[in-house]
Amino acid sequence: MMNELSSDSEALMNRIIAKAAWLMHEGRIIRISDKMYYVVGRRNRHIVRVDNEKLSCTCDGFRERNVCSHVIAVSTMIKFGGGENFDEFVRNRVLRELKLLGRQPIR
Numbered sequence: 472m473m474n475e476l477s478s479d480s481e482a483l484m485n486r487i488i489a490k491a492a493w494l495m496h497e498g499r500i501i502r503i504s505d506k507m508y509y510v511v512g513r514r515n516r517h518i519v520r521v522d523n524e525k526l527s528c529t530c531d532g533f534r535e536r537n538v539c540s541h542v543i544a545v546s547t548m549i550k551f552g553g554g555e556n557f558d559e560f561v562r563n564r565v566l567r568e569l570k571l572l573g574r575q576p577i578r
């Protein structure tokens with residue numbers, strides 16, 4: 472049971488990371504203030520709040536899993552500016568995905 476869960480969550484994490492990179496690449500994350508970011512998804516719009524290094528999002532995915540592509544994308548953006556947030560590993564993965572996206576032709 473634990474193993475199933477962890478491989479599921481790894482697949483989920485990969486999808487979240489790819490989506491986070493896409494959101495950043497497409498310029499869909501708008502900084503409203505230090506504590507609030509507006510994320511324009513493919514179908515919905517979400518608000519990511521930053522409160523003492525803790526990020527939260529208004530989407531269903533975050534409510535269910537406590538993590539979503541929106542908070543990963545915002546935390547990676549904050550890291551560019553020198554904040555202290557998500558783990559280095561996740562951030563590097565997002566940045567790598569972002570580079571791959573950058574090499575694709577413009578759609």
Ligand SMILES: [Zn+2]
Binds near residue numbers: 529530533542
């Ligand atoms: Zn979200």
